[in-house]
Amino acid sequence: xxxxxxxxxxxxxxxxxxxxxxxxxxxxxxxxxxxxxxxxxxxxxxxxxxxxxxxxxxxxxxxxxxxxxxxxxxxxxxxxxxxxxxxxxxxxxxxxxxxxxxxxxxxxxxxxxxxxxxxxxxxxxxxxxxxxxxxxxxxxxxxxxxxxxxxxxxxxxxxxxxxxxxxxxxxxxxxxxxxxxxxxxxxxxxxxxxxxxxxxxxxxxxxxxxxxxxxxxxxxxxxxxxxxxxxxxxxxxxxxxxxxxxxxxxxxxxxxxxxxxxxxxxxxxxxxxxxxxxxxxxxxxxxxxxxxxxxx
Amino acid sequence: xxxxxxxxxxxxxxxxxxxxxxxxxxxxxxxxxxxxxxxxxxxxxxxxxxxxxxxxxxxxxxxxxxxxxxxxxxxxxxxxxxxxxxxxxxxxxxxxxxxxxxxxxxxxxxxxxxxxxxxxxxxxxxxxxxxxxxxxxxxxxxxxxxxxxxxxxxxxxxxxxxxxxxxxxxxxxxxxxxxxxxxxxxxxxxxxxxxxxxxxxxxxxxxxxxxxxxxxxxxxxxxxxxxxxxxxxxxxxxxxxxxxxxxxxxxxxxxxxxxxxxxxxxxxxxxxxxxxxxxxxxxxxxxxxxxxxxxxxxxxxxxxxxxxx
Numbered sequence: 001x002x003x004x005x006x007x008x009x010x011x012x013x014x015x016x017x018x019x020x021x022x023x024x025x026x027x028x029x030x031x032x033x034x035x036x037x038x039x040x041x042x043x044x045x046x047x048x049x050x051x052x053x054x055x056x057x058x059x060x061x062x063x064x065x066x067x068x069x070x071x072x073x074x075x076x077x078x079x080x081x082x083x084x085x086x087x088x089x090x091x092x093x094x095x096x097x098x099x100x101x102x103x104x105x106x107x108x109x110x111x112x113x114x115x116x117x118x119x120x121x122x123x124x125x126x127x128x129x130x131x132x133x134x135x136x137x138x139x140x141x142x143x144x145x146x147x148x149x150x151x152x153x154x155x156x157x158x159x160x161x162x163x164x165x166x167x168x169x170x171x172x173x174x175x176x177x178x179x180x181x182x183x184x185x186x187x188x189x190x191x192x193x194x195x196x197x198x199x200x201x202x203x204x205x206x207x208x209x210x211x212x213x214x215x216x217x218x219x220x221x222x223x224x225x226x227x228x229x230x231x232x233x234x235x236x237x238x239x240x241x242x243x244x245x246x247x248x249x250x251x252x253x254x255x256x257x258x259x260x261x262x263x264x265x266x267x268x269x270x271x272x273x274x275x276x277x278x279x280x281x282x283x284x285x286x287x288x289x290x291x292x293x294x295x296x
Numbered sequence: 297x298x299x300x301x302x303x304x305x306x307x308x309x310x311x312x313x314x315x316x317x318x319x320x321x322x323x324x325x326x327x328x329x330x331x332x333x334x335x336x337x338x339x340x341x342x343x344x345x346x347x348x349x350x351x352x353x354x355x356x357x358x359x360x361x362x363x364x365x366x367x368x369x370x371x372x373x374x375x376x377x378x379x380x381x382x383x384x385x386x387x388x389x390x391x392x393x394x395x396x397x398x399x400x401x402x403x404x405x406x407x408x409x410x411x412x413x414x415x416x417x418x419x420x421x422x423x424x425x426x427x428x429x430x431x432x433x434x435x436x437x438x439x440x441x442x443x444x445x446x447x448x449x450x451x452x453x454x455x456x457x458x459x460x461x462x463x464x465x466x467x468x469x470x471x472x473x474x475x476x477x478x479x480x481x482x483x484x485x486x487x488x489x490x491x492x493x494x495x496x497x498x499x500x501x502x503x504x505x506x507x508x509x510x511x512x513x514x515x516x517x518x519x520x521x522x523x524x525x526x527x528x529x530x531x532x533x534x535x536x537x538x539x540x541x542x543x544x545x546x547x548x549x550x551x552x553x554x555x556x557x558x559x560x561x562x563x564x565x566x567x568x569x570x571x572x573x574x575x576x577x578x579x580x581x582x583x584x585x586x587x588x589x590x591x592x593x594x595x596x597x598x599x600x601x602x603x604x605x
Binding site for chain 2: 017018021022024025028029032033034035036038039042051052053054055097098100101103104105108109110111113116119120123125126127128129130131132133134135136137138161162164165166168169172196197198201222225226228229233245248249252259262263266269270273274277278281282286
């Protein structure tokens with residue numbers, strides 16, 4: 001499952017080739033980084049009513065005024081808080097429910113299993129947008145919770161429910177492939193000890209699938225962190241529930257020429273994700289992403 | 297008599313299976329049923345209806361929504377065309393670029409992770425953020441990077457171009473952003489595939505005097521073919537989910553010529569409150585994606601059989 005980087009990699013011996021590849025890649029990377037350079041350089045500029053000319057790729061001064069402005073806006077803190085809470089709750093709940101489902105679909109025989117799983121796969125093909133109108137209606141009709149007159153529209157619970165629901169099919173598909181590969185013999189020892197499916201799930205499958213579950217959680221986290229459309233439709237009208245992507249778009253809409261604010265806020269929203277990927281990059285099991293999809 | 301016994305046994309076994317599976321699949325199944333499957337059926341229903349979201353009134357109008365979407369204006373056809381063009385332009389570039397970069401990075405002795413992280417950065421940056429940066433870069437005066445470079449620095453163009461306000465330059469910006477944003481993903485997937493190729497293949501090719509390009513063509517490409525297919529299918533289907541970049545860069549202007557299906561759907565539903573027509577658009581894109589997936593699967597399987605793999 002895990003790709004062994006150290007020994008299977010082909011290495012060019014020729015030194016000149018190495019230098020050539022390095023030069024080429026460095027140039028490519030610089031060109032690739034232009035949008036980021038612009039973002040960073042501009043976040044230290046002052047735009048006011050005239051945009052700076054020429055556009056800058058490197059900062060000329062380190063003026064943190066834009067960052068201070070963004071951080072002092074009370075809705076930035078609200079958005080940050082909401083994004084952190086929504087993302088962390090959703091990742092934990094969605095990954096846990098999907099792990100349970102994946103266990104059910106990979107380790108327990110029941111009639112109609114393949115058919116039901118086929119339905120899950122089918123929903124993956126559908127564009128996510130297709131469902132937003134009825135999802136909105138369903139949430140609005142969940143009115144039995146006291147204190148929510150508009151149902152779950154505009155509430156955190158509603159957003160988290162939709163996020164969780166929309167990620168279950170994909171996550172189940174991904175994890176099922178990993179769970180299938182855990183040797184059956186391992187679970188037999190648990191059965192011998194008198195344990196049932198839950199013991200197998202918690203004592204064997206979950207610990208052994210840590211790399212896969214971890215990888216999936218990180219990608220899920222990034223996805224929920226940047227999610228824009230569902231948040232806009234479901235909580236966009238509720239100022240208290242605004243998330244970071246909504247705030248960024250609003251900053252741009254309200255202050256069309258103040259790019260330094262937009263970019264400062266963008267970078268603040270981006271930094272946690274970059275740190276997360278840099279910290280975990282060695283542990284991600286990318287090979288597993290294509291598993292199953294390629295095999296079939 | 298024996299038949300019914302085995303039937304009973306089978307039913308009993310099935311019940312037992314369901315009973316042990318339910319605790320595991322139940323939470324997911326409820327959420328999927330309520331928030332995914334029911335909404336899908338509901339979408340199909342309202343695509344044939346006039347739906348008033350405030351009163352909840354639903355009246356059947358037959359194929360009227362589809363007729364309106366397809367024939368009343370050209371909007372749908374521009375959007376449909378643009379989704380296909382997006383796939384046609386960006387997917388080959390993403391695959392080609394991803395292959396080249398992953399191959400070169402894989403051949404590095406040192407510093408692989410710099411490039412892995414560097415090229416992957418656009419992938420983890422949100423669509424909203426990259427759209428905002430591209431909007432700034434494609435600004436219509438000399439304060440936008442593109443105009444500054446092409447007119448003021450290199451003198452390739454004579455006058456400043458309002459990139460995001462014209463049909464083809466607007467689409468071009470959307471495509472460029474798509475390639476830039478997704479290439480790192482393809483690279484990372486290809487890299488994982490490359491690292492599982494046995495080193496002996498390359499060694500024996502070297503002994504036979506094969507150069508870098510020959511090895512790339514005959515060993516690398518052949519070995520990562522299934523992965524190329526995986527990336528291709530993913531990216532083509534992804535091409536039908538293009539939305540944020542269109543909304544933030546061009547809003548479909550001028551006259552819907554840079555629009556895409558999802559943006560059209562969004563616009564019909566949440567700006568014009570034509571939920572029936574929006575659902576019809578959603579349904580048409582869903583059918584298109586399913587058909588494309590089936591066709592791509594068939595094409596790939598044929599290709600695989602043809603190669604005798």
